[in-house]
Amino acid sequence: MRDLKGQYAKIQQEIDEAVLRVMRGGQYINGPEVGMFAEALQDYTGAKHVIPCANGTDALQIALMALGLKAGDEVIVPAFSYISPAETVELLGLTPVIVDVDPDSFNLTAKNIEKSISATTKAIIVVHLFGQSCDMSPIMDFARKIHLSVIEDNAQSLGVYYTLPPTPLYRGLDERKQTGTMGHVGCTSFFPTKNLGCYGDGGAMMTNDDDLAQKLKMIANHGQRQKYHHEMLGCNSRLDTLQAAILNVKLKYLNDSATAHRRVAKIYTEGLKDVPGIVTPKEEPFSTHVYHQYTLKVGGGKRDALQQYLAEQGIPTTVYYPLPLQEQPAFRYTVRVAGPLTVAKELSRSVLSLPMHVDLTEEQQRYIIEKICTFLTKQP
Numbered sequence: 001m002r003d004l005k006g007q008y009a010k011i012q013q014e015i016d017e018a019v020l021r022v023m024r025g026g027q028y029i030n031g032p033e034v035g036m037f038a039e040a041l042q043d044y045t046g047a048k049h050v051i052p053c054a055n056g057t058d059a060l061q062i063a064l065m066a067l068g069l070k071a072g073d074e075v076i077v078p079a080f081s082y083i084s085p086a087e088t089v090e091l092l093g094l095t096p097v098i099v100d101v102d103p104d105s106f107n108l109t110a111k112n113i114e115k116s117i118s119a120t121t122k123a124i125i126v127v128h129l130f131g132q133s134c135d136m137s138p139i140m141d142f143a144r145k146i147h148l149s150v151i152e153d154n155a156q157s158l159g160v161y162y163t164l165p166p167t168p169l170y171r172g173l174d175e176r177k178q179t180g181t182m183g184h185v186g187c188t189s190f191f192p193t194k195n196l197g198c199y200g201d202g203g204a205m206m207t208n209d210d211d212l213a214q215k216l217k218m219i220a221n222h223g224q225r226q227k228y229h230h231e232m233l234g235c236n237s238r239l240d241t242l243q244a245a246i247l248n249v250k251l252k253y254l255n256d257s258a259t260a261h262r263r264v265a266k267i268y269t270e271g272l273k274d275v276p277g278i279v280t281p282k283e284e285p286f287s288t289h290v291y292h293q294y295t296l297k298v299g300g301g302k303r304d305a306l307q308q309y310l311a312e313q314g315i316p317t318t319v320y321y322p323l324p325l326q327e328q329p330a331f332r333y334t335v336r337v338a339g340p341l342t343v344a345k346e347l348s349r350s351v352l353s354l355p356m357h358v359d360l361t362e363e364q365q366r367y368i369i370e371k372i373c374t375f376l377t378k379q380p
């Protein structure tokens with residue numbers, strides 16, 4: 001699905017030098033590379049503050065803690081997503097409200113959020129899934145209207161641009177913002193397979209709010225501003241100096257890898273768009289797409305058989321995600337489920353993600369496309 005070793009081989013000299021510098025420098029915790037990386041990511045994303053932390057799940061948990069929510073407050077999360085948003089909400093004694101997603105983009109929409117709120121709903125976690133932005137403008141308008149906090153889970157979409165709808169002031173101008181910089185807090189992950197992946201765990205939060213930035217920083221560091229003076233409860237969530245040094249190298253290549261992913265996606269889409277029984281990913285007009293995943297919808301209940309057939313042909317695929325959140329045993333009794341969540345259920349039965357990385361050759365892709373066509377056109 002990814003070629004992590006191949007990626008490393010291409011930039012090995014730069015990475016090895018960066019790692020050796022840290023090893024020789026001896027500042028393994030909070031070394032200068034961590035601050036350098038936070039600044040570089042601020043420049044890249046346009047966020048006013050970037051606060052590195054240990055992983056993307058911690059980023060979400062710290063963001064929720066910084067927003068000052070009370071036990072029992074409801075937080076909206078998408079039904080079709082990775083577990084971290086709902087998990088962190090639940091761990092903090094808050095109530096996840098599981099909301100259905102859009103069948104084409106797989107993302108939360110303002111309309112679905114609006115239908116699902118109650119008097120105790122206090123925040124929303126939107127997840128920009130698979131490398132494409134949620135439609136943030138209507139979501140932020142609604143959130144502002146009823147004073148909801150918005151956390152953007154940008155673990156899969158770092159480097160994605162959202163185009164704001166034209167306003168009288170900006171009519172005709174293409175005003176764009178990066179995902180993770182539009183809500184109150186943006187959270188991301190540097191897990192090795194992410195758009196910007198390190199060689200271990202890593203994460204970051206971003207915000208344009210000075211007070212929130214201060215709180216996020218303190219919570220990630222045991223609630224202290226000054227060493228051994230703990231003003232609030234926090235946790236220990238640091239980005240290792242080694243990982244920061246690696247990320248400083250890899251950030252330079254983030255746009256190139258997004259361009260390469262789009263090239264790979266175009267070949268898949270052109271080869272698969274007319275194959276009966278599958279739907280290729282929809283590109284939303286308001287978002288760039290960096291194809292963190294290239295995810296097909298396979299109809300007619302054939303997804304699992306197709307996956308099995310492709311595995312026999314030496315083609316790896318993954319199902320992100322085989323269960324919608326409402327069917328995860330961990331959440332069975334503790335969440336509020338907003339509506340029948342039929343889209344999330346259907347997606348979990350039909351999605352299939354194909355190999356996606358910068359070194360996938362056209363020949364390899366032609367082989368994958370041919371095998372998918374063979375299976376779907378020959379199977380009754």
Ligand SMILES: Cc1ncc(COP(=O)(O)O)c(C=O)c1O
Pocket residue numbers: 055056057058081082084085127153155156188189190191201202203
């Ligand atoms: C959408 C989403 N949110 C959060 C996370 C959590 O990130 P991490 O693994 O760094 O904790 C992931 C990682 O897989 C993710 O895909």
